[in-house]
Amino acid sequence: MTTKQKAYIGLGLTSIIWGTTWVASKYGIKQGMLAFELSAIRNGLGGLLLIVFFLLKGQKLPSFKEFKWLLGMSILLFVIANGFSTYALKEIPSGLAALIAALYPLSVVIIEKVKYNNTKITTLTFQGMLLGIIGIGIVFYENLAVHNSVGYFVGVVVSLIAMLSWSFGTIFIARNKMDMNPYYATGWQMFLSCFFLGAFALASGKAIPIQEITFTIWMVIAYLIVASSIIAFAAFIYTMKYLPPAIASLYAYINPIVATIVGAYMVNEKLSLPIFVGSFVTLTGVYLVNKSMKAQRRQITPVTDADGM
Numbered sequence: 277m278t279t280k281q282k283a284y285i286g287l288g289l290t291s292i293i294w295g296t297t298w299v300a301s302k303y304g305i306k307q308g309m310l311a312f313e314l315s316a317i318r319n320g321l322g323g324l325l326l327i328v329f330f331l332l333k334g335q336k337l338p339s340f341k342e343f344k345w346l347l348g349m350s351i352l353l354f355v356i357a358n359g360f361s362t363y364a365l366k367e368i369p370s371g372l373a374a375l376i377a378a379l380y381p382l383s384v385v386i387i388e389k390v391k392y393n394n395t396k397i398t399t400l401t402f403q404g405m406l407l408g409i410i411g412i413g414i415v416f417y418e419n420l421a422v423h424n425s426v427g428y429f430v431g432v433v434v435s436l437i438a439m440l441s442w443s444f445g446t447i448f449i450a451r452n453k454m455d456m457n458p459y460y461a462t463g464w465q466m467f468l469s470c471f472f473l474g475a476f477a478l479a480s481g482k483a484i485p486i487q488e489i490t491f492t493i494w495m496v497i498a499y500l501i502v503a504s505s506i507i508a509f510a511a512f513i514y515t516m517k518y519l520p521p522a523i524a525s526l527y528a529y530i531n532p533i534v535a536t537i538v539g540a541y542m543v544n545e546k547l548s549l550p551i552f553v554g555s556f557v558t559l560t561g562v563y564l565v566n567k568s569m570k571a572q573r574r575q576i577t578p579v580t581d582a583d584g585m
Contacts (some may be wrong), residue, residue, distance in 0.1 A: 279518050280518060280519070282514070282518070283514060283515050283517075283518035283519045283524075284515075284519070285511075286511035286512070286514040286515040287511070287515045287519065287523070287524065287526065287527060289507065289508060289511040290508050290511045290512045290515060290527045291526070291527040291530035291531060291534060292530075292534055293503050293504055293507060293508035293511075294504060294508050294527060294531050294534075295374065295530065295531040295532070295533070295534025295535045295538065296503075296534060296535070296538050297500060297503075297504040297508075298365065298370035298371075298373055298374045298531075298535040298539070299370045299535055299538045299539045299542050299543060300496050300499050300500055300504075301314060301362050301365055301370070301496075301500065302365045302369075302370045302539065302542075302543050303496060303542060303543055304493055304496035304497070304500075305362075305365055305366050306543060307490065307492055307493050307496070308484070308490075308493075309484065309489070309493050309496075310477050310480065310482050310483055310484065311359075311362045311363040311365065311366055312359055312362070312363060312473045312474075312476040312477040312480070313473075313474070313477035313483050313484060314362060314493075314496075314497070315354075315358055315359045315362045315469075315470075315473045316469075316470045316471075316473035316474040316476075316477055317470070317497055318497055318500045318501055318505070319354055319358065319466040319467065319469045319470045319473065320466070320467060320469075320470030320474070321497070321501055322463075322466050322500070322501040322505035322506070323462075323463045323464065323465070323466030323467030323468075323469070323470065324463075324467055325463070325501070325505075325506070326459065326460065326462060326463025326466065326467075326505075327460070327463040327464060327467055329463075330457060330459070330460040330463065335457060335460050338456070338464060342454055342456060343464075345452070345454050346454075346461060346464045346465055346468060347468055348448070349445060349448070349449065349461070349465050350464070350465040350466070350468040350469045350472075351469070351472065352441050352442070352444055352445035352448065353441070353442060353445040353465055353469075354465050354466055354468075354469035354473075355469045355472045355473060356437065356438060356441035357438045357439070357441045357442040357445065358438070358469065359438075359469070359472075359473050359476070360434050360435070360437055360438035360441070361373060361377060361434075361435055361438035361439075363434055364431040364432070364434040364435040364438065365431075366427070366431065367425075367427040367428055367430055367431030367434075368419070368428060368431035368432060368435065369419055369536075369539055369545040369546065370535045370536075370538075370539040370543065370545065371415070371532060371535045371536030371537075371539050371540075371545060371551065371555070372415055372416070372419060372432070372435075373431075373435050373535070374531055374532035374535035374536070375411070375412060375415060375532045375536075375554075375555060375558050375559075376412065376432070376435040376436060376438075376439055377435070377438070377439055377442070377532075378528060378529070378531065378532050378558065378559065378562055379408055379412065379439055379558070379562065380439050380442050380443045380446070381562055381565050381566050381569065382404070382405050382408050382561070382562065382565050383439060383440055383443040384443045384446060384447060385397070385401060385405070385565060385569065386405075387443055387444065387447060388447065395569070398568050400564055400567065400568040401564070401565055401568040401569070403561075403564055404560075404561045404562065404563070404564030404565035404566075404567075404568060405561065405565060406561065407557050407558070407560050407561030407564065408557075408558050408561030408562055408565070409561070410557055410558075410561075411554045411555065411556070411557030411558025411559070411560070411561055412554070412558050413554070414550055414551075414553060414554030414557060415550075415551055415554035415555060415558070416432065417550075418546070418548060418550040418551050418554065419546060419551070459509075459513075466505075512524075512527070515527075525566070528562070529559045529562065529563065532555055532558075532559065533555060533559075536551060536552075536555060
């Protein structure tokens with residue numbers, strides 16, 4: 277098997293695993309696990325594994341300056357982006373949550389334009405943004421018949437906040453780079469986030485004592501750590517190394533489709549033609565925005581597990 281063939285297998289693994297991550301989190305919540313507690317345990321254990329791995333390979337502990345940077349990134353990318361998106365799964369379908377997370381390139385364009393005025397909104401960019409909004413609107417409306425409640429609207433708003441936080445974090449990383457191994461830094465960000473997320477869970481008064489967490493939920497957590505944070509992450513790194521960026525980034529367009537299909541069978545989420553059409557329209561919009569940004573040589577690509585989870 278050639279290196280390129282292995283890279284395509286890695287792309288397939290990344291697309292499928294990160295797509296099913298949304299469904300696995302949803303399944304854990306439906307089993308009675310508090311969303312913030314689920315994220316806290318997942319990020320805490322997954323981050324600790326990465327930290328120990330890199331320390332054994334000779335990495336030094338972060339300096340005070342690096343620690344402050346890691347703490348800020350942890351809050352943006354894992355406390356708000358990951359924690360809030362997981363919380364939203366309590367109220368909205370995993371496919372919709374994955375689609376909203378996939379919109380982050382659109383918000384990056386807007387933030388860069390408003391705050392830094394260094395991104396040109398071309399006709400292609402505008403068309404992509406418009407399609408993204410229309411597509412999400414179709415999926416939102418189609419699910420409204422099944423999830424017509426205040427919680428549904430809250431879930432959508434929380435998902436949008438999580439997506440915006442991911443966007444701000446992505447921009448901040450691009451503009452304030454720290455001389456650290458990015459995967460070692462990710463481990464610290466994940467680990468630090470568990471203290472905030474754990475505090476949210478405890479403050480709710482609904483956290484499940486560790487000894488009372490069921491075997492099923494532990495299997496969900498194990499899948500999120502081993503499959504999503506380790507296997508898919510390693511596959512993502514491999515594809516980015518051996519495939520052109522345009523191909524390696526295709527996982528971002530496949531994730532929501534996987535989440536939608538698997539969610540229908542695993543957690544009985546609605547699956548219909550309008551949802552597929554809306555998903556296709558949304559992802560087409562994201563593609564056009566990315567294409568327009570690449571033309572301006574200002575495209576920003578995710579450096580951590582871009583399932584938003």
